[in-house]
Amino acid sequence: MSDFHDAxxxxxxLTDGNPYIHRELDARRxxxxxxxxxxxxxxxLDDIDGYIRQRVDEKQPAAFLxxxxxxxxxxxxxxxxxxxxxxxxxxxxxxxVVTVNDIDHDSRSRTNRLIKAIRxxxxxxxxxxxxxxxxxxxxxxGGGPGLEDLDLQSRAEYLxxxxxxxVKPPVHIGLxxxxxxxxxxxxxxxxxxxxVQMAVVVTRDHYEGNADTASAxxxxxRKRWQRWARSVTLPALSGDSVELLASNRWQIAAPEVECPFxxxxxxxxxxxxxxxxxxxxxxxxFLLHWRLIAYEGTERWPQAGELxxxxxxxxxxxRQVEMANEFHGRPPGD
Numbered sequence: 641m642s643d644f645h646d647a648x649x650x651x652x653x654l655t656d657g658n659p660y661i662h663r664e665l666d667a668r669r670x671x672x673x674x675x676x677x678x679x680x681x682x683x684x685l686d687d688i689d690g691y692i693r694q695r696v697d698e699k700q701p702a703a704f705l706x707x708x709x710x711x712x713x714x715x716x717x718x719x720x721x722x723x724x725x726x727x728x729x730x731x732x733x734x735x736x737v738v739t740v741n742d743i744d745h746d747s748r749s750r751t752n753r754l755i756k757a758i759r760x761x762x763x764x765x766x767x768x769x770x771x772x773x774x775x776x777x778x779x780x781x782g783g784g785p786g787l788e789d790l791d792l793q794s795r796a797e798y799l800x801x802x803x804x805x806x807v808k809p810p811v812h813i814g815l816x817x818x819x820x821x822x823x824x825x826x827x828x829x830x831x832x833x834x835x836v837q838m839a840v841v842v843t844r845d846h847y848e849g850n851a852d853t854a855s856a857x858x859x860x861x862r863k864r865w866q867r868w869a870r871s872v873t874l875p876a877l878s879g880d881s882v883e884l885l886a887s888n889r890w891q892i893a894a895p896e897v898e899c900p901f902x903x904x905x906x907x908x909x910x911x912x913x914x915x916x917x918x919x920x921x922x923x924x925x926f927l928l929h930w931r932l933i934a935y936e937g938t939e940r941w942p943q944a945g946e947l948x949x950x951x952x953x954x955x956x957x958x959r960q961v962e963m964a965n966e967f968h969g970r971p972p973g974d
Contacts, residue, residue, distance in 0.1 A: 647932045652941045659893035660925035662918045667720035674892055679881040683872040689724050696728040701833055703840040708874030711918030718841040722814040725839035731812040736761050741818035743852055747828040748787055755795050758813055766807035789831040800836045814839040820854040826865035879911030882920050898942050905951015909958055
């Protein structure tokens with residue numbers, strides 16, 4: 641695809657360029673929240689928020705397994721969950737997200753590293769000189785082999801209590817874990833963090849052909865972690881959701897100007913294509929860009945009718961790109 645920056649988007653009355661550029665959204669930022677939508681088949685944001693509030697009120701951990709294909713918005717949802725948790729606990733200024741994305745098929749070894757990553761965050765943000773020796777003594781380097789789940793549980797509970805009750809100002813932790821390689825990993829987390837009042841979000845690639853992705857079927861057979869964590873899956877977008885996404889992004893970028901996409905035609909084109917959010921945004925950005933660079937006039941949209949994107953044109957362009965990508969051995973939409 642062409643560089644999106646070599647076109648004059650002011651012809652569409654767009655002051656900030658192409659509105660369909662994919663980027664990671666952060667719910668902590670007020671200017672990002674307008675992009676967070678309830679798509680068809682997606683877990684309800686209100687339901688998730690209610691569940692987080694309930695867990696906070698009960699002083700219980702708020703744990704989630706967020707599954708979905710690459711580009712479905714797993715990380716965006718994970719960060720929104722962590723943000724909402726901090727909001728409900730009222731700890732926004734002292735809340736720190738520990739992100740771990742290593743690959744390890746040994747659940748205890750990986751969980752031990754998670755705990756040490758939390759320890760390091762507490763030391764880093766809780767006045768190094770006052771607390772380092774105590775924390776390094778109780779949660780030492782090394783370990784892993786020979787440690788049982790309950791050993792790790794004791795360390796996790798010690799850290800949480802120390803961070804929230806000993807360190808001043810307190811350090812509150814949110815844990816974001818990218819990837820589930822071993823079926824037992826979620827069970828291990830359920831034991832270790834069972835009594836820790838903390839937000840834990842694990843993201844999982846729903847693609848089953850990856851040796852570094854635990855099987856959804858086998859995970860579903862394990863009940864222990866399901867009593868501890870809430871499982872949500874992000875599907876590909878329906879045609880209606882593609883229409884909503886296109887309309888929402890346009891309204892944010894140019895609220896006074898009619899969207900140039902034939903939204904009904906867009907919905908028809910993508911109803912059967914089952915594409916994740918990131919790929920749909922790629923399509924939308926490409927289609928808008930291509931229409932613009934093919935335009936030879938100087939009049940602006942909507943006076944320039946040639947800048948509209950009719951349904952038949954959308955379908956033709958998508959098919960042509962799919963055929964070209966298939967010919968070159970790339971997945972459609974890439």
